[in-house]
Amino acid sequence: MGGMAGPERRTVRDLRRGNRAVLLRNLFFAGPASRQELSHLTGLSAASVSNVTGDLLGENIVVEAGLVDSDGGRPRTLLRVNRDFGYAIGVDVDDTHVRVQLFDLDMTLRGEAEAALRAGERDAEVIAGHVLAGVDAVLAASGASPDRVLGVGVGVPGIVQSGRDALVHAEAFGWDAVPFGALLRAGTSLPLYVDNGAKVMGQAELWFGSGRGCRHAVVVLLGSGVGAGIITGGLTYRGANSSAGEWGHTKIVAGGRACRCGGRGCLEAYVGAQGILTRAEVSAGPDREQEALGELVRAGHPAVQEAVGYLGAGLANLVNLFNPERVVIGGWVGLLLARHELARIKGAVAENSLVQPYEAVSVVAGGLGPEAVALGAATLVVDDFLLGTPPASARRVARLPV
Structure with missing residues (x-):
């Protein structure tokens, strides 16, 4: 019996985390919602919804958003994702520009910076410098604390190999296995996500467009x-x-x-x-x-x-x-x-x-207009947040996806 305790505890923990992710995703895409509505939407029991939303409220990831009538009974409390719990930065690296945008968790634009690329400007270190300068600029302009930034997503041309270095193959830029993730990581401790620009734009249109x-x-x-x-x-x-x-x-x-x-x-x-x-x-x-x-x-x-x-x-x-x-x-x-x-x-x-x-x-x-790549890059960050991982304040040793 004792030998089963470890796997059993892991199973319960994984189940709780899975429930957390399901509830967070539903609140993000379909909220505000009451606990009863969340139970109906997710198929989770009222007790599970109450336990997990209690945790999320305690961590300030979820906040109350007013009351709604309930067919003659007591008014029900609506819950929503706390838009100011954290921020996601999205970056669009194009032939002509590097655009950096900062969003809250309502995906409302809270800050923007853009650098024009000169004709033929393709040096990966220079472009990484534009990205990092843009991140600093949007943080300064918005007043957002770096500690509240959940991550930086970057959409780039070409093929991106996943891994810590995020090797980019972009023949039009002359990039052959350029470690773009490593270049960025040298200038920031924020979690980084790098992917192809068309793919991230696709996710933005799928989510919001x-x-x-x-x-x-x-x-x-x-x-x-x-x-x-x-x-x-x-x-x-x-x-x-x-x-x-x-x-x-x-x-x-x-x-x-x-x-x-x-x-x-x-x-x-x-x-x-x-x-x-x-x-x-x-x-x-x-x-x-x-x-x-x-x-x-x-x-x-x-x-x-x-x-x-x-x-x-x-x-x-x-x-x-x-x-x-x-x-x-x-x-x-x-x-x-x-x-x-x-x-x-x-x-x-x-x-x-x-x-x-x-x-x-x-x-x-x-x-979503021509700026959909930056928004899509930010969804890479939010997608990970919606997996239900503990809040950033509880995991200051950042897990770097690249």
Whole structure:
């Protein structure tokens, strides 16, 4: 009997932590809610809900949010996640900028800093410096204490290998296994999370935007680079070594246009910002890309119409491969095209899709705007917080995900 005590205690502890995570997630996504509503939503007993919410209230992770009538009985107390318990920082590293945003636990923006990258500025140490300076700037501007920051999430171009060093392979940046996590960790003790920008944008759209409520979705990012977040069963599909979603480097024309990855015929060379501008014979540096492309789109330039055709074919490949409920078009180029050309994009998807998967899908514009990558990066931090780990004050030896 004595030999079973250890495993039994661990099982009870794990069950309690699992209940904590379930309740936290429900309060975050569906709160405020009463204890009775939480019991109904989660299937947990009233006693379990009372015990766990008591712990969460005691730790100030959850607070009371007023009363609600209960069909003639005593009013019920509503609970919600304490928006000011902690903060999440999200970072978007793009071809043109490093954007840093600080959010409370309502995901309300509380501070922002941005650094423009000069043309060709790709040095990983310099970009890591911009990230760290941006973190300092948003903390100073918001007045948030570093002790209250739950972590820093960073969305970067290319393939990210998980691990403490967060090795990044981004051929467009000339990064070959750059230890970006290690570069950041040298300048901050905050918990760090590094992932591909399209994947984190996909999670943001799934949680708060045009992918909300979907179990199976594809969220595409079209900017200077092109990528996709593939959501299957409500989770991001990562593949064998986290490189799934490199949709921009699927081949749309065998032996076609040169791509900045070194290959030929990649979708990015046809629907990315520079691909469209090059086809239109317009020369524009990173600082003028958005303005120049906007002019072409508004004018209905033939290069844009051609790109819409390629985009429709590329999206149809995703529809035929993954059978999603929804395809969400995001990124600044994607949002620009969707605003002016969504009907043509849908027509091109229909033309190139099989009937059955196309009947199941809706093609929509992203709902979170061009800053969705920074928000998505912050959700990496919040996702971990919602697992029900003890509060930061109780675990000052930070567990670094990278």
